[in-house]
Amino acid sequence: MEKTVGSRVVYDGRIIRVRVDEVELPGGKTATREVVEHGGAVAVVALTENGEVYFVRQFRKALEKELMEIPAGKLEAGEDPAVCAARELAEETGMAPGRLQLLASFYTSPGFASEKIYVYLATGLVPARAEAPEDEILQAYRLPLGEALALARAGKIEDAKTLVGLLLLPDTEFKSRNSE
Amino acid sequence: MEKTVGSRVVYDGRIIRVRVDEVELPGGKTATREVVEHGGAVAVVALTENGEVYFVRQFRKALEKELMEIPAGKLEAGEDPAVCAARELAEETGMAPGRLQLLASFYTSPGFASEKIYVYLATGLVPARAEAPEDEILQAYRLPLGEALALARAGKIEDAKTLVGLLLLPDTEFKSRNSE
Numbered sequence: 001m002e003k004t005v006g007s008r009v010v011y012d013g014r015i016i017r018v019r020v021d022e023v024e025l026p027g028g029k030t031a032t033r034e035v036v037e038h039g040g041a042v043a044v045v046a047l048t049e050n051g052e053v054y055f056v057r058q059f060r061k062a063l064e065k066e067l068m069e070i071p072a073g074k075l076e077a078g079e080d081p082a083v084c085a086a087r088e089l090a091e092e093t094g095m096a097p098g099r100l101q102l103l104a105s106f107y108t109s110p111g112f113a114s115e116k117i118y119v120y121l122a123t124g125l126v127p128a129r130a131e132a133p134e135d136e137i138l139q140a141y142r143l144p145l146g147e148a149l150a151l152a153r154a155g156k157i158e159d160a161k162t163l164v165g166l167l168l169l170p171d172t173e174f175k176s177r178n179s180e
Numbered sequence: 181m182e183k184t185v186g187s188r189v190v191y192d193g194r195i196i197r198v199r200v201d202e203v204e205l206p207g208g209k210t211a212t213r214e215v216v217e218h219g220g221a222v223a224v225v226a227l228t229e230n231g232e233v234y235f236v237r238q239f240r241k242a243l244e245k246e247l248m249e250i251p252a253g254k255l256e257a258g259e260d261p262a263v264c265a266a267r268e269l270a271e272e273t274g275m276a277p278g279r280l281q282l283l284a285s286f287y288t289s290p291g292f293a294s295e296k297i298y299v300y301l302a303t304g305l306v307p308a309r310a311e312a313p314e315d316e317i318l319q320a321y322r323l324p325l326g327e328a329l330a331l332a333r334a335g336k337i338e339d340a341k342t343l344v345g346l347l348l349l350p351d352t353e354f355k356s357r358n359s360e
Contacts, residue, residue: 002239011190011198013214016292018191018198021241031315033241034193036216038292059182060290061201061213067290074291106338108289110240110247111254112196112218115289116338135211153348158286158296160340167347168333 005030015039015074038115042085043072043161045103045169046095046122053148053166054093058138069159070166071140072117081105081118089122090130093140098124103168108160119165145169185210195219195254218295222265223252223341225283225349226275226302233328233346234273238318249339250346251320252297261285261298269302270310273320278304283348288340299345325349 006022046054073088186202226234253268
């Protein structure tokens with residue numbers, strides 16, 4: 001437990017708010033904690049009948065490069081993560097899920113950020129109509145699950161939520177069916 | 181590619197620096213990108229001869245709760261991630277690795293943060309002497325690998341690097357030996 005003895009907001013933006021807290025440690029000393037407040041996000045492992053998984057390739061300004069990720073997006077205030085997952089999947093791949101199953105929810109970087117991400121498995125995909133926000137430019141594509149898992153195990157996937165989603169797919173149900 | 185047409189630093193702190201960039205999209209429109217710059221981190225799956233894994237329980241101010249994580253810490257400027265991994269492991273568990281093997285390196289939250297984390301497998305553990313920084317208060321403990329993997333698959337582990345580290349352990353070498 002760290003008791004907050006002081007707190008100031010140093011940046012209040014569009015998707016993040018940054019706070020600097022002064023805390024009292026159990027021993028009585030004080031320390032400073034920088035906290036990035038983030039409203040949370042969802043990500044979706046969308047698996048086709050043929051055992052393929054959807055990915056998106058998107059330029060990430062924070063990294064100054066493109067990254068291979070599963071479809072994902074930010075939660076709106078008060079939004080049900082499953083509703084958000086279906087919306088983001090439709091916007092980014094044009095597909096709607098017949099079934100959504102929560103694979104995991106986790107904190108991306110608990111040392112400084114409050115962001116929690118919910119990762120779903122989507123199956124029973126059917127075409128949907130949706131458009132991505134105009135400041136999101138990305139390319140969607142599919143890979144066989146076995147190939148995607150091989151990339152993950154070979155260190156070729158550099159995104160936390162994508163790694164967790166792929167590696168947590170139910171073993172017996174999908175992986176054995178799709179790996180060579 | 182997003183061409184930066186404007187950039188201002190809105191917070192320059194101890195472990196993060198926050199920037200707001202104005203970017204030009206391929207179509208010619210502009211958009212705003214909030215970027216949290218972070219120097220990167222390491223995490224360690226430290227596996228004993230008996231097939232147990234080290235964990236730490238630590239209060240995380242950003243979440244206002246304790247979290248179960250593998251040992252981890254921030255990279256110092258220019259530091260070799262493997263050196264950092266050995267140092268953090270010693271500080272948090274009192275053990276030094278005989279062997280370090282990179283399991284994965286990935287971005288924790290590419291939508292807004294530059295943080296990259298390197299996750300290692302440490303084996304051949306021997307006692308080391310090291311002290312944790314005084315503002316880090318944590319408890320170290322061990323769990324059998326099979327139990328840790330079961331927690332991960334049951335959604336009981338809420339930390340990205342811990343999930344990735346456990347789920348990426350070489351299948352044949354360790355998991356089969358340790359799961360019931």
